[in-house]
Amino acid sequence: MTNRYELLTRVEGAGEVQLQIDAGRLVAVRVAMLDIPRGFDRLVRGRHFSEVPRLVSRVCAICSAAHRVAAARALEQALGVSVPPAASALRELLLLGALIESHALHLFLLVYPDMHRCDSVAELLAIAPEQVKAGLELRQLGCLIQEVAGGRAIHPPNVEVGGVVAWPDQNELEEVFKQLCHWQGRWPALQGLFTDGNAYPSSHPVEALDLMVANGQLWHDGAKWPLADYAGILQGVDVDYSHARQYRHNGSPLLAGALARARLMAGEADNGLGVFAQCAAQAREIGEAIDSSIAWFAGNYDARQLSVPVAPRAGFGVAALEAPRGTLLHAYHLAADGTVVDAEIITPTAINQLAMESHLSSDLMGEKADDGLSAWAAQIVRAFDPCISCAVHQIRS
Amino acid sequence: MNGAGKSGHDPLRVGLIKLASCSGCQLSLLAGGSALVLRLQWIELARCPLLSSAPVSPAGCFDLVLVEGAVESAADVELLQSMRKKTPFLVAVGACASGGGVLRGQGLRAVPEVVTVDAIIPGCPPSRSELVTLCGAVARGGLPAPLTGVVCLECRAQSIPCLLEAGQPCLGPVTRAGCQAACPGRRIPCEGCRGWAEEANPEEMRRLLQDCGIASALIEGRLCQFREGAHDQSL
Ligand code: SF4
Ligand code: SF4
Numbered sequence: 340m341t342n343r344y345e346l347l348t349r350v351e352g353a354g355e356v357q358l359q360i361d362a363g364r365l366v367a368v369r370v371a372m373l374d375i376p377r378g379f380d381r382l383v384r385g386r387h388f389s390e391v392p393r394l395v396s397r398v399c400a401i402c403s404a405a406h407r408v409a410a411a412r413a414l415e416q417a418l419g420v421s422v423p424p425a426a427s428a429l430r431e432l433l434l435l436g437a438l439i440e441s442h443a444l445h446l447f448l449l450v451y452p453d454m455h456r457c458d459s460v461a462e463l464l465a466i467a468p469e470q471v472k473a474g475l476e477l478r479q480l481g482c483l484i485q486e487v488a489g490g491r492a493i494h495p496p497n498v499e500v501g502g503v504v505a506w507p508d509q510n511e512l513e514e515v516f517k518q519l520c521h522w523q524g525r526w527p528a529l530q531g532l533f534t535d536g537n538a539y540p541s542s543h544p545v546e547a548l549d550l551m552v553a554n555g556q557l558w559h560d561g562a563k564w565p566l567a568d569y570a571g572i573l574q575g576v577d578v579d580y581s582h583a584r585q586y587r588h589n590g591s592p593l594l595a596g597a598l599a600r601a602r603l604m605a606g607e608a609d610n611g612l613g614v615f616a617q618c619a620a621q622a623r624e625i626g627e628a629i630d631s632s633i634a635w636f637a638g639n640y641d642a643r644q645l646s647v648p649v650a651p652r653a654g655f656g657v658a659a660l661e662a663p664r665g666t667l668l669h670a671y672h673l674a675a676d677g678t679v680v681d682a683e684i685i686t687p688t689a690i691n692q693l694a695m696e697s698h699l700s701s702d703l704m705g706e707k708a709d710d711g712l713s714a715w716a717a718q719i720v721r722a723f724d725p726c727i728s729c730a731v732h733q734i735r736s
Numbered sequence: 737m738n739g740a741g742k743s744g745h746d747p748l749r750v751g752l753i754k755l756a757s758c759s760g761c762q763l764s765l766l767a768g769g770s771a772l773v774l775r776l777q778w779i780e781l782a783r784c785p786l787l788s789s790a791p792v793s794p795a796g797c798f799d800l801v802l803v804e805g806a807v808e809s810a811a812d813v814e815l816l817q818s819m820r821k822k823t824p825f826l827v828a829v830g831a832c833a834s835g836g837g838v839l840r841g842q843g844l845r846a847v848p849e850v851v852t853v854d855a856i857i858p859g860c861p862p863s864r865s866e867l868v869t870l871c872g873a874v875a876r877g878g879l880p881a882p883l884t885g886v887v888c889l890e891c892r893a894q895s896i897p898c899l900l901e902a903g904q905p906c907l908g909p910v911t912r913a914g915c916q917a918a919c920p921g922r923r924i925p926c927e928g929c930r931g932w933a934e935e936a937n938p939e940e941m942r943r944l945l946q947d948c949g950i951a952s953a954l955i956e957g958r959l960c961q962f963r964e965g966a967h968d969q970s971l
Contacts, residue, residue: 348789351759375756375808377839387954393927393961397838400760400861448766448787459788461776472773479769490924492767493760493861497924505923717789728758 340366345713347720349449349459351401352727356699356716357580360708368699370692370720372583374731380682388414388500388651388677395669396494398684399729401444404437404485405662406684406729407498409669414500415649417656417673423644426502428635429488433495434660435632436484440492441663442597442621442628443481445724446533447474450618453718454538473529477625480518484632487511502646512636519633526626533622534610539722540715542613543701547594547694549602552659552666558603559588566657569668573685583730585692586685592693595665596724597621614698614722621724651677662687664724688723688730695723748875751783751798753819755812756844757805760861761830762786765802767864779871798823800874802867803853806832806844816851825874828853829867831860831929835964846964855879860929860962863915883914886933887926890917899925905948907959910936929962 343358352374359367379398383391391414396407408430415422448460451474457463464471482492487507489495497503532538548560550572556563559572573593575584586593597620601607609616657670665687672681699719706712752762766772766787783792801823807813820826828847831837834856835846847853857866866883873880887908891898899906899920907928908920919926932938938959945955 346785348785349787351786353754353785375805375812377756378842382838382842386957389954390957394838397758397760397860400758400763403758403760452789458790459781459784461781461788462790464773464776468773472770475772476769479767482767490919490922493763494929496919496927497922504925507922714789 350725354727365706370695371581372727372730374727376582376731379732383679383682398732400493401441403494404433412658413656413669417654420647422502425640429503432635433488435628436481438628438663440481442625443478501649506642516636523629530622534619539615544609547592549599550593550595551600583689586690587693592697593690594694595687595690617722686729688725747780749780749782749799751801753803755805761804764861764864765867801826802829803833803847806839813850820851825854828856830862831962858930885913887911887917891920896920905950910941932963
């Protein structure tokens, strides 16, 4: 019996796949998230609520808009305020930009090199320059939307507890609209790169309980649950080989992200793509996000009302939203002076950990342990689009 | 080492190290659509697990090593020391690496506390243009001239209306220039993510924040979050 530890590449953060080999065949597989734990749940304790969005957006750069909005919403609930419609609307546009950026980064920079057996997007430039350029420009569109709506593409400072700080300039909004219209015409021809089954290795359907948040409820296993019951659905377990807490439901793996959303909302089959249906679902979501962003511009927003005053009080608030990679949940207990007593952040990658392991088993168990096995395992993990900085933000209990 | 005497046509071999971080600093270097395509033609990401699966030769040298994030363990220190031997230019990139950033007070260390750095690039995240300027300077065998001045001056140069005068708690007066006043340019107060400028007058800034109605208990947290050094500050 031998163990092989293969470092993951082309994923956000540090991690490895641990392969156990017996008589030349794979007999067991684990995924370890190895980023340095930064303890954001501890870090925000004792800090004033107004400081929290600025701090927690730093859990992860790719998901910073989602963290910032989720934190603001949870704190607003704890503090008993609702933000003006224009502020909610601008946050929605910010999240659409974040989705376009995150999916474009994943599909073109992390996944696409595998399709041409390349190590990196730099190598790929010699083979498929037009597609790579298109992917980078699409990602830039996502960055631009976040800059305009959030003030910055990474760690958007425009979102604060109580609303947003400023409404974007008209000329910047017009530029965003122009580029969105351009991409609405351009994307359908590119989407096929990621929906074509021949692009991926064969894979079994992902067997996990799909999870997403819709209208403030956790949608899971065919039923909708109040968000406040999250601890009953997302059962956290610490394992000794991974720095990230794993989540499960009554022992079963959970799946969050584009594929889970597609299966829950459209009852969509995987079209024989197995785990790689996640990439196809992301590609479709990019198109939908472009359409939704264009539709956003048809709205009427009263930019004079962007925030409400917020006074400290004791309370508890929980909010969840669909981050690009899946359900992201923030929960805070506040003391009467507005400081954080306790915080919990549950990220999609932490939720997906067990599904990654069980799916690796389902696709690879008994396979010959040759040179290709590690790359194949890495490709499967990559399809889940893990974000390890996000997953490893917690202190272990 | 292959740094100083490079021929003009070899790509710049850059190594990226991620410690306790959010990947935002790396992503800043990798921002930009077609501009990134051009950058990838003269910058070789010789060690960048985020973007490349290419194996890194243990003996290989780098023209430039960029370190993102704060230092946690003995293994981190060892990695930094071994990279130090492989490059003429090792640079701490971003607030976490330079001074702890949002991780201040969490028992981690900044990169300059454990290894000699040739420069720090401030910001959370740092600006893309500053990182590209750094790579360009190193490709020519040197380092960029350090930036001087505060964000306030960049506002004035662009005729951006002053947020402090409008009663908003902007840290422009104490914060290092170099982002072209990115946030005030969008009417959002500067959170000081580029750290304190040398000429910063924190006393004056405390008073200005008070005038904006910031409760005194919150002033230090706001003012010192992205400051380097000063680990005596009880944050
Ligand atoms: S400095 Fe900011 S952007 Fe860079 S790693 Fe730290 S938190 Fe992320
Ligand atoms: S304006 Fe301030 S907060 Fe914004 S990028 Fe510049 S230094 Fe950072």
